[in-house]
Amino acid sequence: MDHAAGTRRDARVSLSLVVPVFNEAETVGLFVEKVAQVLGSDEQIDLQVIFVNDGSTDDTLERLMALQARDPRLLVIDLSRNFGKEAALTAGIDAACSDVVVPIDVDLQDPPELVLEMLAKWREGYEVVLARRINRDSDTWAKRVSASWFYRMHNRIASPKIPENAGDFRLMDRCVVEALKTMPESCRFMKGLFAWVGFRTAQVEYYRQPRVAGTSKFNGWKLWNFALEGFTSFSTDPLRVWTYIGMTVSLVSVLFAIFIGIKVLVAGVDVPGYASLMVAVSFLGGLQLMGIGVIGEYLGRTYVESKRRPVYFVRQVYEVKD
Ligand code: UDP
Ligand code: MG
Numbered sequence: 420m421d422h423a424a425g426t427r428r429d430a431r432v433s434l435s436l437v438v439p440v441f442n443e444a445e446t447v448g449l450f451v452e453k454v455a456q457v458l459g460s461d462e463q464i465d466l467q468v469i470f471v472n473d474g475s476t477d478d479t480l481e482r483l484m485a486l487q488a489r490d491p492r493l494l495v496i497d498l499s500r501n502f503g504k505e506a507a508l509t510a511g512i513d514a515a516c517s518d519v520v521v522p523i524d525v526d527l528q529d530p531p532e533l534v535l536e537m538l539a540k541w542r543e544g545y546e547v548v549l550a551r552r553i554n555r556d557s558d559t560w561a562k563r564v565s566a567s568w569f570y571r572m573h574n575r576i577a578s579p580k581i582p583e584n585a586g587d588f589r590l591m592d593r594c595v596v597e598a599l600k601t602m603p604e605s606c607r608f609m610k611g612l613f614a615w616v617g618f619r620t621a622q623v624e625y626y627r628q629p630r631v632a633g634t635s636k637f638n639g640w641k642l643w644n645f646a647l648e649g650f651t652s653f654s655t656d657p658l659r660v661w662t663y664i665g666m667t668v669s670l671v672s673v674l675f676a677i678f679i680g681i682k683v684l685v686a687g688v689d690v691p692g693y694a695s696l697m698v699a700v701s702f703l704g705g706l707q708l709m710g711i712g713v714i715g716e717y718l719g720r721t722y723v724e725s726k727r728r729p730v731y732f733v734r735q736v737y738e739v740k741d
Pocket of ligand 2: 524526528630635
């Protein structure tokens with residue numbers, strides 16, 4: 420580690436920012452301006468900004484082209500349609516070939532200044548530097564509550580745990596990026612994948628600002644499905660729980676059988692056949708749930724893994740060759 424830290428300390432570093440954009444015509448210009456100002460003039464940094472146009476329907480792509488004409492450090496990957504932020508991030512990370520890669524939102528909610536702090540940690544020898552937000556003022560009450568509920572649930576049933584209040588904004592060393600690229604799944608819950616690969620991790624903290632312009636692309640329904648994606652990608656507990664529910668139902672039905680038996684012995688038969696019928700129905704019901712739980716365990720894993728579709732398709736890559 421000392422060796423790694425030593426070699427990194429004064430070296431010039433190549434840095435790729437990976438910026439997924441979906442209908443962000445209002446923000447791309449502001450983002451590029453800010454990044455050029457904060458990171459672009461740093462002697463130590465060889466900057467590249469990889470924009471992934473995630474099927475925007477406004478003139479985001481045209482604006483990016485105009486920005487690229489003025490700044491050759493911009494690389495624009497135009498996806499064939501809207502694949503979602505996770506897929507867009509994957510496309511950008513796949514295309515990056517620099518020493519360190521930083522996924523970052525275009526709306527300046529993730530402050531570019533923080534990248535300098537992250538780089539300092541990286542130079543100390545850390546391979547991942549997480550950015551943790553210390554406020555959630557920019558989120559609605561509902562989003563705050565549901566986010567905290569999500570992290571609690573997720574970290575109870577899934578492993579490894581994902582750090583609370585850390586988004587996709589983080590610095591990753593090349594070795595981490597290479598590890599990520601070998602993860603073949605098509606359900607890409609990036610926060611989970613980032614945590615899964617591990618590596619030596621440090622944290623920096625920041626205040627999350629409100630969006631600089633434009634509107635959020637995530638509504639409640641999208642976030643709910645995103646949470647489900649997280650649960651199902653990193654835990655099979657929701658499947659397995661049915662086995663235990665089945666067991667409980669069976670146990671209860673056995674107790675019920677004993678109860679009815681005693682009742683018949685003490686008070687006599689009231690409705691003939693009712694007791695045996697009830698016991699059989701409820702016992703078999705429990706047994707069937709157990710069976711479905713066990714099959715579901717295997718089916719769930721196989722289903723997700725078997726589709727093998729590519730995560731995204733690229734229409735065109737725009738690059739200024741020198
Ligand atoms: N984004 C994307 N594809 C989508 C939705 C969002 O590439 O389908 C990008 C968006 O352009 C932005 C980032 O993901 O750069 C974060 O989106 P947003 O700011 O809307 O999310 P929030 O900060 O509200 O969670
Ligand atoms: Mg945002």
